[in-house]
Amino acid sequence: xxxxxxxxxxxxxxxxxxxxxxxxxxxxxxxxxxxxxxxxxxxxxxxxxxxxxxxxxxxxxxxxxxxxxxxxxxxxxxxxxxxxxxxxxxxxxxxxxxxxxxxxxxxxxxxxxxxxxxxxxxxxxxxxxxxxxxxxxxxxxxxxxxxxxxxxxxxxxxxxxxxxxxxxxxxxxxxxxxxxxxxxxxxxxxxxxxxxxxxxxxxxxxxxxxxxxxxxxxxx
Amino acid sequence: xxxxxxxxxxxxxxxxxxxxxxxxxxxxxxxxxxxxxxxxxxxxxxxxxxxxxxxxxxxxxxxxxxxxxxxxxxxxxxxxxxxxxxxxxxxxxxxxxxxxxxxxxxxxxxxxxxxxxxxxxxxxxxxxxxxxxxxxxxxxxxxxxxxxxxxxxxxxxxxxxxxxxxxxxxxxxxxxxxxxxxxxxxxxxxxxxxxxxxxxxxxxxxxxxxxxxxxxxxxxxxxxxxxxxxxxxxxxxxxxxxxxxxxxxxxxxxxxxxxxxxxxxxxxxxxxxxxxxxxxxxxxxxxxxxxxxxxxxxxxxxxxxxxxxxxxxxxxxxxxxxxxxxxxxxxxxxxxxxxxxxxxxxxxxxxxxxxxxxxxxxxxxxxxxxxxxxxxxxxxxxxxxxxxxxxxxxxxxxxxxxxxxxxxxxxxxxxxxxxxxxxxxxxxxxxxxxxxxxxxxxxxxxxxxxxxxxxxxxxxxxxxxxxxxxxxxxxxxxxxxxxxxxxxxxxxxxxxxxxxxxxxxxxxxxxxxxxxxxxxxxxxxxxxxxxxxxxxxxxxxxxxxxxxxxxxxxxxxxxxxxxxxxxxxxxxxxxxxxxxxxxxxxxxxxxxxxxxxxxxxxxxxxxxxx
Numbered sequence: 001x002x003x004x005x006x007x008x009x010x011x012x013x014x015x016x017x018x019x020x021x022x023x024x025x026x027x028x029x030x031x032x033x034x035x036x037x038x039x040x041x042x043x044x045x046x047x048x049x050x051x052x053x054x055x056x057x058x059x060x061x062x063x064x065x066x067x068x069x070x071x072x073x074x075x076x077x078x079x080x081x082x083x084x085x086x087x088x089x090x091x092x093x094x095x096x097x098x099x100x101x102x103x104x105x106x107x108x109x110x111x112x113x114x115x116x117x118x119x120x121x122x123x124x125x126x127x128x129x130x131x132x133x134x135x136x137x138x139x140x141x142x143x144x145x146x147x148x149x150x151x152x153x154x155x156x157x158x159x160x161x162x163x164x165x166x167x168x169x170x171x172x173x174x175x176x177x178x179x180x181x182x183x184x185x186x187x188x189x190x191x192x193x194x195x196x197x198x199x200x201x202x203x204x205x206x207x208x209x210x211x212x213x214x215x216x217x218x219x220x
Numbered sequence: 221x222x223x224x225x226x227x228x229x230x231x232x233x234x235x236x237x238x239x240x241x242x243x244x245x246x247x248x249x250x251x252x253x254x255x256x257x258x259x260x261x262x263x264x265x266x267x268x269x270x271x272x273x274x275x276x277x278x279x280x281x282x283x284x285x286x287x288x289x290x291x292x293x294x295x296x297x298x299x300x301x302x303x304x305x306x307x308x309x310x311x312x313x314x315x316x317x318x319x320x321x322x323x324x325x326x327x328x329x330x331x332x333x334x335x336x337x338x339x340x341x342x343x344x345x346x347x348x349x350x351x352x353x354x355x356x357x358x359x360x361x362x363x364x365x366x367x368x369x370x371x372x373x374x375x376x377x378x379x380x381x382x383x384x385x386x387x388x389x390x391x392x393x394x395x396x397x398x399x400x401x402x403x404x405x406x407x408x409x410x411x412x413x414x415x416x417x418x419x420x421x422x423x424x425x426x427x428x429x430x431x432x433x434x435x436x437x438x439x440x441x442x443x444x445x446x447x448x449x450x451x452x453x454x455x456x457x458x459x460x461x462x463x464x465x466x467x468x469x470x471x472x473x474x475x476x477x478x479x480x481x482x483x484x485x486x487x488x489x490x491x492x493x494x495x496x497x498x499x500x501x502x503x504x505x506x507x508x509x510x511x512x513x514x515x516x517x518x519x520x521x522x523x524x525x526x527x528x529x530x531x532x533x534x535x536x537x538x539x540x541x542x543x544x545x546x547x548x549x550x551x552x553x554x555x556x557x558x559x560x561x562x563x564x565x566x567x568x569x570x571x572x573x574x575x576x577x578x579x580x581x582x583x584x585x586x587x588x589x590x591x592x593x594x595x596x597x598x599x600x601x602x603x604x605x606x607x608x609x610x611x612x613x614x615x616x617x618x619x620x621x622x623x624x625x626x627x628x629x630x631x632x633x634x635x636x637x638x639x640x641x642x643x644x645x646x647x648x649x650x651x652x653x654x655x656x657x658x659x660x661x662x663x664x665x666x667x668x669x670x671x672x673x674x675x676x677x678x679x680x681x682x683x684x685x686x687x688x689x690x691x692x693x694x695x696x697x698x699x700x701x702x703x704x705x706x707x708x709x710x711x712x713x714x715x716x717x718x719x720x721x722x723x724x725x726x727x728x729x730x731x732x733x734x735x736x737x738x739x740x741x742x743x744x745x746x747x748x749x750x751x752x753x754x755x756x757x758x759x760x761x762x763x764x765x766x767x768x769x770x771x772x773x774x775x776x777x778x779x780x781x782x783x784x785x786x787x788x789x790x791x792x793x794x795x796x797x798x799x800x801x802x803x804x805x806x807x808x809x810x811x812x813x814x815x816x817x818x819x820x821x822x823x824x825x826x827x828x829x830x
Binding site for chain 1: 610611613614615617618619620621622623624625626628629632633636647650653654694697698700741
């Protein structure tokens with residue numbers, strides 16, 4: 001299995017453990033950055049990188065779950081693998097609900113940790129790609145004329161050309177033309193693709209949240 | 221033989237017999253001066269009686285005169301003895317009166333031997349035959365001397381002295397002394413009064429007859445005989461009571477397993493009651509000396525016991541010791557002994573008397589109680605440690621994780637043939653370090669879980685606290701408690717059992733953490749301070765929690781708990797641990813909210829066991 005690219009951040013108050021885990025993961029060709037304090041990690045972290053975080057739950061200055069909450073709050077959506085000595089079910093449920101990728105019990109075996117890190121990095125990559133695609137779509141959306149945008153909104157809501165023409169007070173031919181432009185400008189080939197793109201951009205939904213918290217499917 | 225001879229001899233014999241008895245009493249008790257003086261008086265009166273008898277039989281004036289002169293010598297002795305007797309026997313009477321009488325009698329005696337013919341007569345012209353008890357006796361035909369009045373005056377003064385002494389005794393005395401004042405004082409007064417009156421009548425020529433003084437003395441003999449018989453009866457009763465109480469004492473001693481003993485220190489001989497010999501396993505005939513006693517003591521207690529004995533001889537004279545005795549059969553019994561030393565005027569110890577009790581059962585009960593207590597303390601420790609088990613597992617998993625990851629990293633390097641010896645050596649030394657750390661954690665765990673009795677030694681309180689903090693660090697982190705510690709530097713040592721003191725500190729720390737369970741994570745601060753307060757070292761554990769119940773002392777009662785888990789024994793045991801360390805443990809609300817638990821331990825003294 002190939003090693004996905006990306007940075008593995010290690011954060012544990014125990015320097016010896018950071019050192020040992022770094023050694024292990026580096027041996028498995030991961031790009032590892034180890035930290036023993038939250039501040040040092042936050043200084044080094046760059047949001048644009050594909051990365052995951054291996055985080056100790058129990059740290060003296062800041063509880064791991066608390067850090068997770070703060071990162072989410074700041075819009076930092078990094079996949080997190082928690083390490084804990086307590087196999088505490090309520091705590092792991094809370095962590096997973098808050099978007100943790102994994103919850104591993106110390107001492108953690110390489111056979112468990114390495115696949116978990118791989119999965120986290122893949123998730124990060126997927127998320128990065130999704131964000132990039134959304135950004136590209138948004139750029140395409142920006143090229144639509146107001147009329148084309150109106151037509152698109154009607155199309156994705158499942159209306160027929162005839163209905164749209166009636167709604168907008170114009171001819172059916174006109175709508176067909178706008179529709180072709182929309183398909184072309186949005187770079188989609190089928191109605192289904194257009195609907196997906198619109199969904200991703202939050203078009204057709206009133207209370208749209210453009211970046212849903214805790215990416216769906218981040219756990220499999 | 222004539223009646224006079226019989227009467228006079230009998231009276232003398234009775235006087236001498238009673239006198240002899242009192243003399244024997246004095247021989248046994250050299251301080252009984254009253255008895256000696258009575259004996260002297262009786263002897264004097266017997267002699268006087270003999271002279272009196274001879275005077276009655278005198279055939280010439282010269283012989284009568286000579287006897288008359290000498291009769292004053294036993295009379296002087298009798299009066300002097302009587303004065304002394306009253307002073308000692310009654311412990312009343314005016315000494316100056318007694319001395320005046322003696323002075324007058326000395327004058328009488330001197331005059332008697334210097335003036336011719338005697339102090340009483342200016343001249344004795346002849347002897348008159350007078351009938352007396354059916355025979356004829358001699359009485360003088362004489363001219364009275366003026367000195368005679370002086371001699372009679374001394375008699376009156378003597379009477380005054382006796383009367384005064386008797387009245388004083390009657391006034392101040394108890395029933396027994398009142399009777400003595402009545403019987404002895406009365407008879408002596410009567411004797412003296414009759415003797416004086418009789419002498420006056422003879423001298424004045426009113427009657428012609430013998431002096432009769434020695435016969436009258438029988439009055440006093442009778443009174444003293446009565447007193448003696450009472451004394452004998454009382455002594456018999458006392459002896460009876462004594463035997464009774466000795467027997468009861470012996471019974472009580474046997475029943476209570478109490479041994480009596482008395483150690484003559486100078487001769488080094490110990491008298492031990494028969495049951496005492498049994499208690500100590502000393503055969504009946506053996507002479508007991510200090511060393512014989514010490515030989516019965518268990519070798520481990522022997523030297524200490526010897527020191528206690530010797531120091532009681534030098535100190536306040538109080539002896540108190542508990543030691544084991546090994547009986548001939550090999551059985552070991554605990555004995556408790558108490559004694560008191562008697563010193564002479566120069567503070568030299570003369571003897572020590574005391575009792576010993578078999579306290580084996582008490583000692584066994586004490587040992588059993590101590591055992592129970594130790595078990596309870598251990599149980600409570602195990603219980604507390606179980607609260608820490610989660611965080612301790614975390615702590616132990618840390619080095620295990622380090623070892624595992626390092627080992628797997630090394631395996632990877634070896635599998636890929638990339639292992640440089642420098643890197644391998646670094647990995648291995650990291651593994652060794654983590655392994656040591658795991659060992660230390662287990663070591664720290666082992667001490668509190670170990671069963672065993674307390675071992676007191678000088679220790680650093682701060683070190684005890686730091687050990688506890690190492691043990692509970694992970695737990696406090698897991699509970700989101702922040703520690704704020706202020707341990708005084710250069711704190712002197714305390715004396716104690718490190719495991720038990722750790723138990724106390726750990727209990728207080730975990731209680732404080734529990735008390736802040738409901739607080740926001742930022743308000744879970746635990747303050748730990750040590751400081752010196754005079755001769756005491758104070759440790760304070762403060763929380764910012766929900767505070768204390770209204771009745772603070774209930775916290776320290778067994779089975780009182782505010783927690784869902786826990787035995788409710790923690791603080792009760794902590795308090796008894798601190799009490800066993802001569803310290804105290806208490807709680808109070810903190811002005812800023814929350815509670816503070818303090819405990820104080822005395823600074824280790826110079827005589828602390830090392």
